[in-house]
Amino acid sequence: QLYVVSYDNKFWIPGIRFSTALTITNDKAMDFYGFNGYQSYFDHAMVNLGKDSDDMYFYTPKYRIDRLAALFKADLIGRIADSPLQWEAGYHLSYFDIDAIDRDKINKNKDENKKFPASEPTLYEQYRQWGIISDDEADGGLNSTIRLGLLYDTRDKEGAPSRGVWAEAHLTMAPKWLGTSIPYYKYSATLRHYLPIVDRDRLTFAYRLNYEGSIGKDTPYYVLPYITTMGQSYDRDGMGGFRTIRGLMRNRVQGLDMASYNAELRWRFVSFTLWNQNIALGLNAFSDGTMVTRAFDMSFSRSEADFLSREEYLSARSEYDAYMDRGLDSDRPHITVGAGFRFIMNQNFIVCLEYGKPVGKYHKQDGNGAFYINTGYLF
Structure with missing residues (x-):
């Protein structure tokens, strides 16, 4: 369930x-595949067998x-003199309430042999048992943050640009004195x-490069999936999905730096x-990719x-060691490719159909691809 005003x-x-x-x-079955991309092994064989x-x-x-x-936000953006440079300032408030899945709801109306058993722990429950997710942040928390940024914009139009540059740099500050449960600082x-x-x-090549970083190592795990935005758009989960990496499972890649x-x-x-x-029809071919560049601490704690x-204790330690042995020692690029169709009216009303699919040596750990029906361009 998603509600947006x-x-x-x-x-x-x-x-x-x-x-x-x-x-x-309010998501009763939110994707959680662990941290640091391929360092957290996704057992695609067991998932397919279960289906x-x-x-x-x-x-x-x-x-x-x-x-x-x-999540609530209020942003102000103003131009600096007559230049393409603009300043950004905003206040962002967010609250997260996180728990393990409710097995009764997950198993409702399923045949007995297909029900997810109580004896099988979820990855979230294992991360808590192993101390990868600490007790003080496991259930979520409150984030009261100030965001500051600079924006450089020379696009010829907002809705469907064909020339120009749109660049941003942001600093997010969530200090304890502002009401944040676990203080942190991020940049992008x-x-x-x-x-x-x-x-x-008629024909345009467009690309977007993004870097999300944390200052220090104390960023709570529940804010890692979010990509920093200001202005018209609002914070969304990533990496994975229509607004980040098309064809990649939602939240597949999370780390301190990405x-x-x-x-x-x-x-x-x-x-x-x-x-x-004014009506136009368009096609696009794309490639998206992401990787964790600084890992979240996954030590047994x-x-x-x-x-x-x-x-x-020994059983939990053994399960942890077996899990970590299945993953890679560090993340690798997660790459997807795909194509799409656009219906464009008056440059500002755009309906899109897109399909993206993971490729590469470890593509099975990134899902089977996804088809999207949405509005606008990704960027």
Whole structure:
């Protein structure tokens, strides 16, 4: 369930753009595949077996959590003199309530042999048992943050640009004195570049480069999936999905620092006027990619005193070692490719159909691809 209320106004405050949004998501089966990309092994074989075999229960809940997220933001953007440079300032408030999945709800209306058993721990439950997710942040928390940024914008138009640069750099500060449960500081930088190959928007090459970083090592795990944004857009989960890496499983890649790219060729193969409306049809081919560049700490952080017996401690340690042995020692690039179709009306109303699929040596750990129906361009 996703609820969004947003407002954007360029004229309410003279010379300043005001954007605000409230988003609430209540997801009883939110994707959770662990941290640091391929360092956290996704058992695709067991997931497929659970779907295809009558002798195996559904394994997908292994990689799910119950998460309620409420996010509010208010941003101001103003131009610096008559240059393309603009300043950004905003206040962002978010609250996360996280728990393990409710097995009764997950198993509702399923055949007995397909129910996810209580004896099978979810990855989130294992991370808690092993101390990868600490007790003080496991259930979520409150984030009260100030964001500051600089924006450079020379796009020819906002909705479907065909030339120009759109670059941003942000600093997010969430100090304890502002009400944040676990204080943290993050930074981000994004470059978007639009290059016309054939004039009049007929053929355009566009790419986006993004880097999300944490200052220090104390960033709580529940803010790692979020990509820093200001202005019209609101914070969304990443990496994976229509707004980040198309074709990649949602939240597959999480780490203290992450780098990503999107590159696509946009072709408008027909343009015409219908009922005084400017209509265009377009195709695009793309490749997206991401990778963790600085890892979240996945050390076993429990002592024998945290368990009821030495046998339980040794069992948990053995399961942890086996899990870590299946993953890579560090992340590798997660690459997807795909194509899409666009219906464009008056440059600002855009309906898109896109399909993306993971490729590469470890592509099976990134999912089977995804088809999207949405609005606008990715960037």
